[in-house]
Amino acid sequence: xxxxxxxxxxxxxxxxxxxxxxxxxxxxxxxxxxxxxxxxxxxxxxxxxxxxxxxxxxxxxxxxxxxxxxxxxxxxxxxxxxxxxxxxxxxxxxxxxxxxxxxxxxxxxxxxxxxxxxxxxxxxxxxxxxxxxxxxxxxxxxxxxxxxxxxxxxxxxxxxxxxxxxxxxxxxxxxxxxxxxxxxxxxxxxxxxxxxxxxxxxxxxxxxxxxxxxxxxxxxxxxxxxxxxxxxxxxxxxxxxxxxxxxxxxxxxxxxxxxxxxxxxxxxxxxxxx
Amino acid sequence: xxxxxxxxxxxxxxxxxxxxxxxxxxxxxxxxxxxxxxxxxxxxxxxxxxxxxxxxxxxxxxxxxxxxxxxxxxxxxxxxxxxxxxxxxxxxxxxxxxxxxxxxxxxxxxxxxxxxxxxxxxxxxxxxxxxxxxxxxxxxxxxxxxxxxxxxxxxxxxxxxxxxxxxxxxxxxxxxxxxxxxxxxxxxxxxxxxxxxxxxxxxxxxxxxxxxxxxxxxxxxxxxxxxxxxxxxxxxxxxxxxxxxxxxxxxxxxxxxxxxxxxxxxxxxxxxxxxxxxxxxxxxxxxxxxxxxxxxxxxxxxxxxxxxxxxxxxxxxxxxxxxxxxxxxxxxxxxxx
Numbered sequence: 001x002x003x004x005x006x007x008x009x010x011x012x013x014x015x016x017x018x019x020x021x022x023x024x025x026x027x028x029x030x031x032x033x034x035x036x037x038x039x040x041x042x043x044x045x046x047x048x049x050x051x052x053x054x055x056x057x058x059x060x061x062x063x064x065x066x067x068x069x070x071x072x073x074x075x076x077x078x079x080x081x082x083x084x085x086x087x088x089x090x091x092x093x094x095x096x097x098x099x100x101x102x103x104x105x106x107x108x109x110x111x112x113x114x115x116x117x118x119x120x121x122x123x124x125x126x127x128x129x130x131x132x133x134x135x136x137x138x139x140x141x142x143x144x145x146x147x148x149x150x151x152x153x154x155x156x157x158x159x160x161x162x163x164x165x166x167x168x169x170x171x172x173x174x175x176x177x178x179x180x181x182x183x184x185x186x187x188x189x190x191x192x193x194x195x196x197x198x199x200x201x202x203x204x205x206x207x208x209x210x211x212x213x214x215x216x217x218x219x220x221x222x223x224x225x226x227x228x229x230x231x232x233x234x235x236x237x238x239x240x241x242x243x244x245x246x247x248x249x250x251x252x253x254x255x256x257x258x259x260x261x262x263x264x265x266x267x268x269x270x271x272x273x274x
Numbered sequence: 275x276x277x278x279x280x281x282x283x284x285x286x287x288x289x290x291x292x293x294x295x296x297x298x299x300x301x302x303x304x305x306x307x308x309x310x311x312x313x314x315x316x317x318x319x320x321x322x323x324x325x326x327x328x329x330x331x332x333x334x335x336x337x338x339x340x341x342x343x344x345x346x347x348x349x350x351x352x353x354x355x356x357x358x359x360x361x362x363x364x365x366x367x368x369x370x371x372x373x374x375x376x377x378x379x380x381x382x383x384x385x386x387x388x389x390x391x392x393x394x395x396x397x398x399x400x401x402x403x404x405x406x407x408x409x410x411x412x413x414x415x416x417x418x419x420x421x422x423x424x425x426x427x428x429x430x431x432x433x434x435x436x437x438x439x440x441x442x443x444x445x446x447x448x449x450x451x452x453x454x455x456x457x458x459x460x461x462x463x464x465x466x467x468x469x470x471x472x473x474x475x476x477x478x479x480x481x482x483x484x485x486x487x488x489x490x491x492x493x494x495x496x497x498x499x500x501x502x503x504x505x506x507x508x509x510x511x512x513x514x515x516x517x518x519x520x521x522x523x524x525x526x527x528x529x530x531x532x533x534x535x536x537x538x539x540x541x542x543x544x545x546x547x548x549x550x551x552x553x554x555x556x557x558x559x560x561x562x563x564x565x566x567x568x569x570x571x572x573x574x575x576x577x578x579x580x581x582x583x584x585x586x587x588x589x590x591x592x593x594x595x596x597x598x599x600x601x602x603x604x605x606x607x608x609x610x611x
Contacts, residue, residue: 013332048504051504051507051508052507052508053503053504053507053508072510072513074510075510076508076510077508077509078510078511080508081508082504082505082508084502084504084505090552091555092555093497093554093555093556094547097556101497101498101501101509102509104494104498104510104511105510106466107491109491109494109495110491110493110494110558111494111497111558112284118556134349156511163508171606264584
């Protein structure tokens with residue numbers, strides 16, 4: 001089967017600094033794929049390559065067997081939708097207006113939508129549980145609700161792949177689980193391929209089918225949560241102490257941080273002025 | 275949700291346009307009927323059926339002097355308001371405006387150079403004004419680029435500096451000019467509509483109307499640009515191409531108005547803000563609203579400029595700045611908080 005995303009030997013540099021070096025992997029259709037790694041490992045840049053926001057310098061990137069460079073922007077938008085980390089709020093569009101914007105790749109220049117588009121938007125809002133807010137302004141919603149509005153907008157694009165850049169980073173626990181479960185539902189019920197950048201190793205372990213661990217722009221390890229989230233790999237990659245055991249929730253690893261060893265950090269009384 | 279949202283959008287565009295068209299029409303009738311030689315609404319009626327010599331003279335004042343002026347004001351107001359709207363959407367800064375950013379100043383330098391070189395107003399001065407404004411636009415974008423967190427302020431500050439520099443160059447050029455054209459140049463600079471004639475109306479229409487169509491064509495795309503570059507790109511928008519087309523069109527439009535009517539500031543700030551407050555953020559409604567509402571506003575401002583002074587008149591740019599500058603400060607405070 002042709003993979004949904006196939007990356008071969010991708011390089012990316014920014015101002016002579018290499019951000020991604022020789023990255024190759026593929027994502028099968030209908031998988032929940034999570035990209036993890038320490039700060040500055042190139043996760044977000046990799047996401048930008050995948051979404052077509054940034055152009056890579058060298059290498060190949062295929063979507064369903066076809067080079068990304070051969071897709072027109074509009075065509076790409078019908079195949080792949082993106083959910084950003086920070087949600088712009090300055091402009092008081094209503095929830096419905098914003099969700100309907102997801103139909104843009106299917107509409108004419110003025111974005112005048114028909115009944116079918118409204119149906120799709122309505123279903124997307126019901127799916128993400130924001131239908132009751134449909135007439136509210138975006139800036140009247142909480143962070144978690146706004147995130148679900150933007151997910152509904154992504155669903156409206158009717159994509160095969162959804163890309164998410166740390167969608168849970170600024171959300172409280174309930175909203176984190178909510179967003180992750182929505183993605184799992186999209187995967188299971190609609191067969192979508194989910195690609196997510198995340199800092200949260202436990203969420204990645206719980207929901208991810210495949211994990212990709214990056215450091216300094218190269219792949220450290222790729223595989224199932226059990227393969228990637230091991231003590232030795234994570235200690236080396238993140239440079240901190242941690243314990244891995246089985247999650248009480250099921251057959252996947254749980255990561256627990258261990259406070260830094262005494263002696264490696266200054267004692268409070270040694271800091272002048274405190 | 276089953277209510278017809280599609281036709282609702284189109285209906286809304288038409289309703290808003292119709293109301294503002296009425297306002298524009300009212301402003302134009304007022305602009306035709308009032309002036310230093312007096313008139314009132316009945317004057318227009320009498321001028322249509324002149325029964326004596328007085329009426330005939332009034333008719334020629336209304337149709338030969340006031341009409342072109344009112345039409346030019348409407349066109350210029352439409353161009354400046356929609357220009358401001360485009361700048362605010364593209365630069366994602368509610369305070370962006372061609373005049374504040376120095377684009378108009380650049381056009382003015384180009385226009386003065388054209389005038390001093392003895393070029394004709396069209397196409398000579400138009401072209402020098404356009405090159406002047408494009409140059410300042412590039413300068414501002416260059417200065418404000420670089421990944422600053424305070425990108426919004428960087429843009430405004432760059433604009434203020436460019437504006438100050440442009441003013442200095444303008445004064446420099448004027449001080450070199452020692453002939454009788456000086457008064458004319460000064461008056462024109464402050465935003466003068468008094469020399470309008472029907473020929474000018476024709477030229478401005480040819481230059482501006484196509485620009486209005488282009489801006490409306492991109493109105494929905496401006497909505498999506500508000501969501502940020504990443505989202506817009508992944509929704510299928512060619513950001514670079516769209517930005518280039520819109521910035522060039524707007525700059526062209528602004529330089530055309532500057533070369534014909536001088537520096538008229540703050541219209542592009544006041545009107546889009548007012549309309550956005552009333553009508554919401556959808557550019558498909560805001561573009562036609564700015565074109566019509568901006569036109570009406572400018573006709574009113576020009577009328578005030580004509581009737582406020584006991585003798586003679588003042589440049590329309592004085593009125594727009596007197597209204598616009600305080601509003602700018604209020605908005606700046608509001609955005610800061």
